[in-house]
Amino acid sequence: MKWQGRRGSRNIEDRRRAGGAARAGGIGGLGILAIVVIGWLLGVDVTPLLVGQQGVQQAPQASSAELTEADRAAGQFVSVTLADTEEIWGAIFARMGETYDPPVLVLFKGVTNSPCGGASGATGPFYCPIDRKVYLDTAFFSTLSRRMGAGGDFAAAYVVAHEVAHHVQNELGILQQTNAARARMGQAEANGVSVRVELQADCLAGVWAANAQSRFGSLEPGDIQEAMNAASRIGDDTLQRSAGRVPMPDSFTHGTSDQRQRWFARGLQSGDPGACDTFAADRL
Template sequence: MKWRGRRGSRNIEDRRGRGGGAGAIGGVGLLAVLAIGYFLGIDVTPLLQEGGLGQTGEVELTEADMRAGEFVSVTLADTEEVWADIFRRQVGRAYDPAVLVLFKGTTSSPCGGASGATGPFYCPGDNKVYLDTGFFTTLERRMGAGGDFAAAYVVAHEIAHHVQNELGILGQANAVRQRASTAQSNAISVRIELQADCFSGIWAAHAQERFGSLERGDVAEAMNAAKQIGDDTLQRNAGRVPMPHTFTHGTSEQRQRWFAAGFESGDLNACDTFAADTL
């Protein structure tokens, strides 16, 4: 992905110097604990806090941290330009961009505590994406999804949830989930996440058209990332038999297919997972 030397976003809230370092848990041990959380679908924040994560004090930013911050800023700027254009042409109104919060260790949000254990997420309570860039390391080393465009896919997916919120989709879906059974709520969550994957594909297609930023192998990196974070793959990697009624994001095949649908069409109408008879 061609990103160096390009414009970054002004909608970055960098909290990485405000405390919340890794404390008593070493780097390798921290990655192992995070992997447990991702694979089992468990928020291991309390365990990390007991081990020292979340301590106050200054956090040292490494060269890798700074580079990751610059990368996220450029990627976020790309999403802003692309979605502003798509909203203008396909929705007929202006796009109001999200703020992306960079943190290291732990931070707070209206949707609850944020940590490396919770993974990146979008909070509709304040229209912000929360991202510990250490997740990119876990994505590559523990999940086998390396590459800068795999990381860009992660950012684009979370911004896609903001797009859903802007379109009124996310609020309606979450309102239904609150009244549904656990199994029904999970099924709705899968449709939300697959649509975000499809929107990510739309972004990738328009980013290539607008900036020429994709390089050979970039789409394959995104497709591999979608595969590695499919519910069935995560459960198998955790030594469990995949249980579809517990899925909240979709299978590897579904995530890849919906990303491809968005990339190939570039059209919001191609991403209506809620109207699809089969996913």
């Protein structure tokens, strides 16, 4: 992925140093809702779709760990990727006659707090609709590469784009609607709605990738394969098998490996968010 030399986002909140939680530009950023933390063995994202009482705002706790050169490089990469999403989604929303209000992305190292619950390296990246922020420990990229076999900078960009896509859903009112629907459902049916939300986010990540290529020419040979491999490695069925479990479709919250790849590819091929209506799809 070609990213060096482009602007970084001002919407980065860097909590990786002692006394952090300061806004750091260019360092690299529902009503009723609660978050269930899912470890990387059981799912990559923290699912922002389970209904409960809204959490109490807590002051962020910054890590006191020293930043390595790898930490700094990862922060710069995330900042540029976030800036790219801001430009792409800003333009897409403008074509729809809407204004895009981008999320803040919180970089942390070790642990931090969010209104949606505690965050740590084990939770994986997640989007919190309560404060409209994406939370990311960049050490997750090493987990993705070394433990899950999904290396490459575009695999990391796909992860960021997927979480930003949840913010896009929030901006469009989709998360609010699906949470209201899930509140009236049993667990298996509610999980099915979660799958459609997550697959739509995969599709929107593909839309971002297509438009980023058109706007920045950022894709290099092998980048799409990296993203598709990442989508495959974090499918519910693959993760459950990796954890020594028999895949149980009723428990899926993100979609199978095939589904995640298929919807990412659909967004990539169309470049159009209108192609990402997983809720109207008869077949996922």
